[in-house]
Amino acid sequence: MFRIYMGSVLSSTEFTKFDLGITSDRTLSTIGRWLKVDENGIVFDDSNFNIFQRKWRVPVTLDELFFESSNLKIGTLYNDELRMRDLLLKITDFKIDLIVGYLKSQSYNPYELIASGWGCAQTTGIPTIIVNVTPPENVNYSFFLKMTEFTDGMIVLSDRYTMVAFSTEKKEYTQNNKGQAEK
Amino acid sequence: MIFGKISSVFRSFFLKRKTNAFLDHALIEPDAFGYVGVIQFQHQNFKNSKDFHTKILSLVKVAKMEGAQLVLFPAGMNMELYSVPEESLSGNQISKIEDECLKIFSNIASIEKIYVGYADLVKGMKIYHFINSNGKSVEGNTFTIYNVKVAFMDDEIDEDVDLILNPCLTKKWVGDYESFGHAWLYSQQKYSYSMESYMVGDHFTGQSGIYAPIEATESMSGIIKQTQSKILEETLVAKIDFSVLETVKRKKNVKDEYARLLDNK
Numbered sequence: 371m372f373r374i375y376m377g378s379v380l381s382s383t384e385f386t387k388f389d390l391g392i393t394s395d396r397t398l399s400t401i402g403r404w405l406k407v408d409e410n411g412i413v414f415d416d417s418n419f420n421i422f423q424r425k426w427r428v429p430v431t432l433d434e435l436f437f438e439s440s441n442l443k444i445g446t447l448y449n450d451e452l453r454m455r456d457l458l459l460k461i462t463d464f465k466i467d468l469i470v471g472y473l474k475s476q477s478y479n480p481y482e483l484i485a486s487g488w489g490c491a492q493t494t495g496i497p498t499i500i501v502n503v504t505p506p507e508n509v510n511y512s513f514f515l516k517m518t519e520f521t522d523g524m525i526v527l528s529d530r531y532t533m534v535a536f537s538t539e540k541k542e543y544t545q546n547n548k549g550q551a552e553k
Numbered sequence: 554m555i556f557g558k559i560s561s562v563f564r565s566f567f568l569k570r571k572t573n574a575f576l577d578h579a580l581i582e583p584d585a586f587g588y589v590g591v592i593q594f595q596h597q598n599f600k601n602s603k604d605f606h607t608k609i610l611s612l613v614k615v616a617k618m619e620g621a622q623l624v625l626f627p628a629g630m631n632m633e634l635y636s637v638p639e640e641s642l643s644g645n646q647i648s649k650i651e652d653e654c655l656k657i658f659s660n661i662a663s664i665e666k667i668y669v670g671y672a673d674l675v676k677g678m679k680i681y682h683f684i685n686s687n688g689k690s691v692e693g694n695t696f697t698i699y700n701v702k703v704a705f706m707d708d709e710i711d712e713d714v715d716l717i718l719n720p721c722l723t724k725k726w727v728g729d730y731e732s733f734g735h736a737w738l739y740s741q742q743k744y745s746y747s748m749e750s751y752m753v754g755d756h757f758t759g760q761s762g763i764y765a766p767i768e769a770t771e772s773m774s775g776i777i778k779q780t781q782s783k784i785l786e787e788t789l790v791a792k793i794d795f796s797v798l799e800t801v802k803r804k805k806n807v808k809d810e811y812a813r814l815l816d817n818k
Contacts, residue, residue, distance in 0.1 A: 428810045450805060455742035456815050481767050481774045485741035492738060519725065 372442055372538065374468075376499060376511035377531020379404075385533050389440055392470060394501055394509040403439055405470060412446060412472065414439065424448075436464060442538065445469045445496070452486035452500075458493040467538045469498045478504050483528060488514045491523055497536060502528065586699035587792050589716070589746075590621030591778075593761040595754040595786035599633050606657045612788060613665050619790035622686075623698065626671035627750040627759070628679050628720040630654055639676070647675055655682060655690060663688025668698060670705070670748075672720040679720070681705045701795055706739055706747070713802075715795055717747040723757040726783075737775055740764040744802050746777075746793045758783045763791045768801045 375388040379395050382388075391404040404415045414422035414437055422437035424446045429435055435445050445466040451457055452471045461469075473486050487500035491514040500512040513526040513534045526532050592612050599605040609626075616624045631654045635642065642650075651673050662669045662684040673680040683691045683705070695704040695712060704710050706719040719736040736749035744766045751759020762779035770777060780787040 429814060432814060451811075453742050454811065457811065458742075460815060479767070479773050485738070485767060485775065489738050489741055493742065 371535045372440070372467075373533060373535040374499070375531075375533045376501070376513075376529075381531040384531075388533060390442070392499060392501065392511070394503065405444075407472075412470075414444075432461065432464070435461065436466065442467045447471045447490070449473055452490050455493060458490055462494050462496070466494075466496050469494065469496050471498060471500045473500055473502045475502060475504050478502075478508070478510075478528070480527065483512055484524075487512050488523055490514070491516050499534075586622055586701050587794060588620040588622050588790060589748055589763060589793060590616030590619065590624040590788060590790040591748050591750045591761045591763055592616065592624060592626050593750060593759065593780045593782075593785075593787045593789070594627050594630075594752050596752050596757050597633060597754070598635070602634060602653050602657060605633055605654075606660070609657060610661050610664075613661050613667060613669070615788050616790055617665055617667055619788075620792070621667065621790045623668040623670065623703075625718050625720060625748045625750045626658075626669070627722060627752045627761075628672035629674040629722045629752055630658075630671045631673035631675070651675070651680070655684075658682065659684050659688040659690060661688075662686060670718045670720065672705075674722060681718075681720070683718075706736060714743070714745050715798060716793070717743070717745050719747060719749040721749060721751050721759060723752060724759050726758070737762065737764045740766050740775055744798070744805055746795075746798060753782070753784050753786060761787070761789060763789055763793070765793065765798070766801050766805075768805070769797050 373388040375382050375385050375391045377393065379393055382391055389403065391402055393404060394407050396406065396408055401417045403417070406413055406415055411423055411425040416439065424434060426448065435447065437444055443464070443466050445461055445464070445468070447469060449472070452473060469490060471487060471490060473483070475482055483500060483502055487498050491498040495516045498514045502510045502512065510528040510530060511526065511532060512528050515521065515523045515525060517523040525534060597608070599608070613624055631651050632639070634650045634654060639647065654673060658669050658671060666686045668686055669684045671682050673682065681694065683696050685691055694707060695702060695710065695714065697703070701716060702712060702714040703716045703718065704712070704714040706717050717736060717739055721735070736747035739745070740747045747764045749764070750761045751757070753759055760780055760783050763777040764775055765777050767773050767775040777793065778789045778791045780789060
């Protein structure tokens with residue numbers, strides 16, 4: 371099982387062990403693997419070794435979107451990219467295990483989250499995490515899956531911090547939820 | 554707690570479900586296209602084609618009275634004329650029923666001067682039909698009505714279409730979330746309007762609707778109109794404003810920036 375924590379570094383202490391942390395915090399003072407944000411874009415930080423960066427810009431090649439950690443291939447998408455059907459259909463060829471989307475919204479809108487995150491999961495079939503930033507500096511995390519006859523695909527909708535676990539082989543997903551978003 | 558939150562989101566989703574600012578009952582300009590109708594059709598198994606004709610005509614008349622210039626029926630309309638299960642019918646009999654169905658829709662389209670879309674279902678495959686206001690069946694998957702590009706929902710559509718038609722048979726629910734499915738999602742990803750129609754009654758359920766990109770609706774939900782019931786017959790008519798769609802498309806036009814990336818093989 372691959373365990374992913376989403377939320378602030380401070381709140382992560384509530385969770386004992388996870389394989390990857392996703393945060394909007396700009397600085398980190400902890401060891402582990404973190405996908406964090408800096409002024410240039412998002413950075414994958416493996417115990418203070420920056421081994422992947424995607425800048426806030428239109429990528430020149432599709433390879434700019436992907437990186438691998440612990441045998442997990444992760445794709446990163448920004449804003450409108452999450453709703454670009456042609457792009458979503460194209461990245462399904464790259465055998466990605468997880469998509470992490472960064473969505474900056476003018477205000478909290480579940481429909482926009484659903485269009486971007488749930489829509490991405492339905493179109494690509496790939497589990498999708500959305501880091502949703504709304505003014506002034508609110509950040510919420512969501513986790514979506516492809517719909518099946520047993521699930522509508524919405525595992526987490528807008529939590530301030532949470533942890534999800536999934537197996538890329540068996541496609542099993544669970545959630546250990548400790549936080550609830552404030553609206 | 555998460556379920557409480559989810560249900561509150563959906564409660565707000567359904568409460569906010571309302572027509573957008575575009576809907577009014579102004580007189581239709583004869584040279585403009587903007588009023589569309591979706592029929593959520595009650596499955597009945599008609600005893601004869603005359604009854605079927607009468608039923609379809611009455612539904613089209615209701616939609617037309619509310620201003621509809623294009624009406625979408627669900628998938629499986631040919632099945633309404635089956636007297637026995639499809640497995641018991643020969644290929645020739647199935648073709649004859651399809652032709653009969655098309656003749657009825659064409660006749661009504663020409664009498665009422667209205668565009669009609671629907672789909673037959675043969676061995677689980679959808680066969681789309683688009684009939685113009687002269688009652689002529691139009692070949693192909695993409696059509697033009699007063700400069701508006703219309704197409705049936707299909708991943709193969711490369712063109713920048715304005716309105717997507719999705720005739721469906723039935724849908725199973727595993728959560729409220731599925732109300733967002735199919736055409737609604739297509740509207741969000743293709744920045745087009747969309748119409749989705751379902752068969753209801755007997756063992757069929759569905760929730761038909763008329764959708765837009767969220768940015769083109771006042772409620773920011775992407776829902777222009779959606780049926781109240783998942784099991785009862787309903788007719789939806791709404792005015793859709795293609796100039797609003799153009800504005801949204803211009804704002805969201807990132808195609809040029811990404812063209813090189815997407816063309817890269």
